[in-house]
Amino acid sequence: MSRLTDSLAELLGRDPRKPAPEEIPVEVKTLHREKRADKRRIEKIRVELAHKAARAAPEKIRRTRWLVLAAVNLLFVFSYWLDIQLLEGALTASRFAGFHMADLHSALQVMLAFKHVVINLLIGTVTVLVLWWLLGGRTFCAWVCPYHLLAEWAELLHEWLARKKLVKDHPLDRRLRTVAWLVFALLALLTGYTIYETISPTGILSRALIYGPGVALIWVGILLAFEVFYSRRAWCRYLCPIGLTYGLVGATSPFKVRYHLPTCFHEGECRKVCLVPHVLDTVILGRARGLEVDIGADCTRCGRCVDACPTGSLTFHYPGQRQDAT
């Protein structure tokens, strides 16, 4: 199976597959073998982690990302409040300097329910499709979605409570998101109502910011509480169909997180912070299928793994970017 088919299958909920021996090129196999034979590897990891703990570098990308996320959402808010008409509308559909934009999942729901596509919606949908294909698909989740930010804060609380042994994470089945996507698509088609929009925390939060809060925020609160006390990042990981839509768009995107095998110590720091750790299966010693591996479609390009990796083995990658083996 090709890397893309695997990436899509994992996006839809399949567990990552261990590569068969014949899928691993000889030089990669040799490298795996050398790493396994390296008796001092564990010692190196200890030194590495101790060094990292002593420095405790701030998560630079995360800070930038939070700023970008806040800036995009506040641009909506101030465009309306100050009437500067730069970015009108909400995250579900908007006009940037007059150009139509439509959230792909909201547009899909409307198309299925209404069964009629006006030209403005088509223009907005195609614009956003091209934009997020270029930017990496689920990049939308980590860099724009306001619920993602609240969920990250809820996650910090969850982890703190988990360290105090007050809560425990209950992982769910990742195939649930695919089922939810299909069910909400079918419901829109059959009932003629955009039912997912009723409970979409992304839409609710975007509108609450721009047009003022309402009782719908209670629903968002319930979702966050569920994540704090029961299942870490449950909405984004296991349910949100918007994430799946953007994941499909980003599957072939040129913008990726790239994994560099030779420098990796396989300590697993990246997988601890990752929203979707299954995409980082390749960093487990013996799993990489190349000296360089692009991370799969479910990756939100949030950059937490890039921040977390002590050896710089994970980097953002654009095509044409100069390759240095740092």
Add this chain to the structure above:
Amino acid sequence: MNAKAKTTRRRPGQKARRRFLRSVLYGAGVLGISLLGYLPVVGQWITRLRPPGALLEEKFLAACIKCGQCVQVCPVEAIHLADLDEGFGIGVPYIDARSQACDFSCDGLQCVLACPTGALTHDVNYPHQVDMGIARVVNEGACLAVQGKGFRGQARGPDFTGKLRYEEVDRWNPILVRDHPYDLELCDLCVRQCPIEIRIAQCEAGKPPSGDEYQCPPRPAIQLEPLGQGGAMRPVILDGCVGCGVCEMICPVEPAVIVMDSVESRAKSTGLRT
């Protein structure tokens, strides 16, 4: 130690089954709550006056992408977005005519032009083609004109924040109704401020706002009819009424003598009056 022993004894199949069950419950819970949104819609708990050009209610809920661009362009800020208590209608625009009606002071139906999905049908070009609903006289006995009374002062009192465009004051910008007091021998505010009647009068005087021949409404919307002796009159809603709600907003009587009825009249509407 005991707990740990228990965990080891638990078969891996059992752990996976539990995870599966949790996932089914979570998914079913979310789905169930989303479907609860059907109740306010099917029960018609809340019926709303929708912005100009709104399709038949069911189609309107299907087509609306809940972005609020119509809210942002409205010069009198008549449009609001519904909350979660309206179920599937969450984020869908409505107008509360009593607090701020649509007075078509944008002339060009900005909300219709702003709508990205055609939930507000782009086939509507002029206010008189709009089909938001129809006005109904519900409380005729309280009507000042029916009692033969005049009206002096601010139509809705000093605290009312609603706006109207008075073309004789400012052609382009709506002003606060409280800043435009009236002095009327017989109260005729509902007829006097009706945007359709105002446009008809302009057309009859040979002074429509532009040279566009189609802008003149073909039918009147509201008039006062004589009621017995003594100069009393009563408001009568006519076929040209588009349901914009200005008469409901401007009515100085509390509660208003005229209210918008959008349910019955929109039952077959496509948002466009034919």
